[in-house]
Amino acid sequence: MSITVSNISKSYKSVKALENISFNVKEGELFGLIGPDGSGKTTLFRILTTLLIANEGSATVADFDVVADYKKIRNNVGYMPGKFSLYQDLTIEENLEFFATIFGTTIEENYDLIKDIYVQIEPFKDRRAGKLSGGMKQKLALCCALIHKPKVLFLDEPTTGVDPVSRKEFWEMLKRLQQKGITILVSTPYMDEAALCDRIALIQDGKILQIDTPQAIVKHYPKQIFNVRANNTYQLINSLKAYEHNHSVYPFGEFVHYTDKRADFEREDLIQYLESENLSDIEIEKTLPTIEDTFMELAK
Amino acid sequence: MKRFIGFIKKEFYHIFRDRRSLFILFGMPIAQIMLFGFAITNEINNVDIAVLDHSKDATTKEIINKISVSKYFSINQFIDRESDIETIFKKGKVKAVLNFETGFSKKLITNHKATIQIITDATDPNTANTISNYVNAILQKYQKGLNEDITIAYQIVPQTRMVYNPELKSVYMFVPGVMTIILMLVSAMMTSISITREKELGTMEILLVSPIKPIQVIVGKVFPYIFLSIINAIVIVVLSIFIFKMPVQGSLFLLAFESVLFIITALALGILISTISATQQTAMMISLMGLMLPVILLSGFIFPISSMPLPLQVISNIIPAKWFIIIIKGIMLKGVGVQYLWKETLILVGMTIFFIGLSVKKYKIRLE
Amino acid sequence: MKKENVIEAQNLTKMFGDFTAVNAISFEVKKGEIFGFLGANGAGKTTAMKMLIGISKPTSGKANVAGFDVFTNAEDIKKNIGYMSQKFALYDDLTVKENITFFGGIYGLSRKQIKEKSNNLIEALGLEEVANKLVGALPLGWKQKLSFSVALLHDPKIVFLDEPTGGVDSITRRQFWEMIYKAANQGTTVFVTTHYMDEAEYCDRVSIMVNGKIEALDTPKKLKQQFKVANMNDVFLKLARG
Secondary structure (H helix, E strand, C coil): CCEEEEEEEEEECCEEEEEEEEEEECCCCEEEEECCCCCCHHHHHHHHCCCCCCCEEEEEECCEECCCCHHHHHHHEEEECCCCCCCCCCEHHHHHHHHHHHCCCCCCCCHHHHHHHHHHHHHHCCCEHHHCCHHHHHHHHHHHHHCCCCCEEEEECCCCCCCHHHHHHHHHHHHHHHHCCCEEEEEECCHHHHCCCCEEEEEECCEEEEEECHHHHHHCCCCCEEEEECCCHHHHHHHHHHCCCEEEEEEECCEEEEEECCCCCCHHHHHHHHHHCCCCCCEEEEECCCHHHHHHHHHC | CHHHHHHHHHHHHHHHHCHHHHHHHHHHHHHHHHHHHHHCCCCCCCEEEEEEECCCCHHHHHHHHHHHHCCCEEEEEEECCCHHHHHHHHHCCCCEEEEECCCHHHHHHHCCCCCEEEEECCCCHHHHHHHHHHHHHHHHHHHHHHCCCCCCCCCCCCCCCCCCCCCCCHHHHHHHHHHHHHHHHHHHHHHHHHHHHHHHHCHHHHHHCCCCCHHHHHHHHHHHHHHHHHHHHHHHHHHHHHCCCCCCCCCHHHHHHHHHHHHHHHHHHHHHHHHHCCCHHHHHHHHHHHHHHHHHHHCCCCCCHHHCCHHHHHHHCCCHHHHHHHHHHHHHHHCCCHHHHHHHHHHHHHHHHHHHHHHHHHCCCCCC | CCCCEEEEEEEEEEEECCEEEEEEEEEEEECCCEEEEEECCCCCHHHHHHHHCCCCCCCEEEEEECCEECCCCHHHHHHCEEEEECCCCCCCCCEHHHHHHHHHHHCCCCHHHHHHHHHHHHHHCCCHHHCCCEHHHCCHHHHHHHHHHHHCCCCCCEEEEECCCCCCCHHHHHHHHHHHHHHHHCCCEEEEEECCHHHHCCCCEEEEEECCEEEEEECHHHHHHHHCCCCHHHHHHHHHHC
16 A cells, blocks of 8 residues: 555644545555545645644555654655745756755656656746746646655645646646556545546545545436526526425536436426426436536535 | 755855845945944034124134134024024024123133033934033133133043043944844844745745755755855955944954854844744744844943843843944954953853754744 | 627737737627636736726727726726625635625715625625624635625626636535526626636636637537537637647
């Protein structure tokens, strides 16, 4: 096991940040921690990177205990904190060189690991980090976290505030790193990124709601979801919520996701009801659940 | 070692790329020395005074003449009525009025006594005091000339001699103070800001999750500022020697040694501040309020410690700047050696060890 | 019935020196519409929005917002719009009530109106228990809902939302969108700038800016059909990668 977490709890004064968290990450796995801001992701990352000590429970990273062997962990992990944490007044090259030296290595020594990523920012290597775009900063931060060839990589919300193109490229890079045998623990508030992980843990209010592969998580969704659409979305939501058989009603992009309490849903009945509520252009069709649907169902 | 050198290299990048701080760092000592040396002064020169002469006789004319030829005063105007005195002060230009009583010469000859009233504008008490002393001195001299041929049986003639700063040059008093302020500011404030900046940026998190040792981070942070502070100290001493002709009576080597000691004291304080503040702003506030004000007010730089109320005198003992000012005044003005300054030096050493010990204890290997 | 336009922009351009931040964009937004204004960071979204809300003067082109010209009547525009951004919304060190009173006061509401609206708003959001607590102590989701309500306090014709729902949990986010639907249903136009593409799916119509130009403008449904992809994220990827 690359990471083991057992029964970790952590409180700040009266606030419980993490409650009884347990999970394992296998060697070479890309494991996602999915949850909104304030769900405890960052606290968990800080415990695993030896920056914080848990109130209860234990954890190991690369077979080292996070409290007793913290110095060894610090030699063997790469960490990219949520906020962009590089020196803005140093150039790309200077930042990378600095992190290489403090980890006791050189850029040349591990160049093959970062080459894919570094070539994309190399044309700007004399530019100061503060003047880079969000996507480039993030690539630089990843290079810096990788420069000492860590066994485990911790990425705390690496794609927050980054545009879709850079996000996509970033996930492609993670996949390639994974193939080089690096274990990756990544956190994100974006549900659509969950599908790109091998396994995910859904986390909210410091508790893990579910751990599984993304495919299994949506497969176990207990209900049939319907995409519902009508001429007035606001009225549609209100009407559906007032409908006696409704189990859940959530706006979902251009549709409303609706689930029914009954085992056999009567489509005609709902259409009639909606028409009686003065709605028109009604469309109802089956759709597949997403991770976000599961999340909402579990958090309900 | 390679890690450490890499770290120091990075620190110098930070310092040299922050043009504004760099300008303050090196501009400030020069500006302060110039300001204190030239602009802020206790000496008086060409002060405007007015004369209200009720006698207008030979003696008053002679006295007025003596005063007007001195470089200290220039007679701005003659007034005729007592009531003008107030008006003239309110206008602000005239700082003193000499009021000769009527029949000055006659009274002096017949009664052996005549009166001049010296009225000064005491909104600035220091200047007022100095003016009246200078006028008195001129009058004394004149009087002495009158009495030359007459012998008086008993006479006490006080002879005052000001040692170490015979001309009472204010720059002599300010240089040690400014040097103390600058070294304190550069060393303590700059280091505390530069450490807290890493916390604020989040880079401290990455440094913690790396094999670099805390002691390497701290020494790496401090090292560049030792270097910069020494340069500043040299600039100040050179300026005061060559521009203000301030003597260094004692050993330059001792001066250098004591300066480096004080720099280390201030750096230790800076590290201590950074361990208790989370943001650059707090670090700056603590440095300014907690270090600068005591250095200016309680170190004896401007206000003599002996005339402070007892509680403040006691407090002044825990201010490192007080001891450093005693030391450099001793070396530069009195020319004394370590045999007279060992006590102050030991106090500074003790303080430094205490601050370093406290910050090592407070420094965290984790967050929170 | 054809609905009136509340925002009309024609060849709106903003240059900073030689650099064209916004390059002759033209679009209309109708009353009660939820309009998504999308683009990557640095595509010119923020600059365009600043011109529309009257705090930045366009270099050339024409624009009319809430019936007022952006060149000549910028001050009138400000009175008729609401604004909420994720970066700054409310004062953390004031209580819920104090924030409402303060913002009501800024927009010239009378004391009576403020009191009435403040009570309604607190009730509607279910904030009775925390009405006298500091805003800083509220969860992020509550803050966002509250700041949206505050932006609507003076019944503006248009409300501008700058990346409103980043970081909140899925359920709170839905509740937020329900509030937006409600406002739009009552005739308030909602103008949302965002670079989160899933947020775009909720809008009636969206425009996508790339390098200062509007490269696509339609309903999410039609855009997905046009680019033959399943979601807005892929529409964006296709546009941005050329």
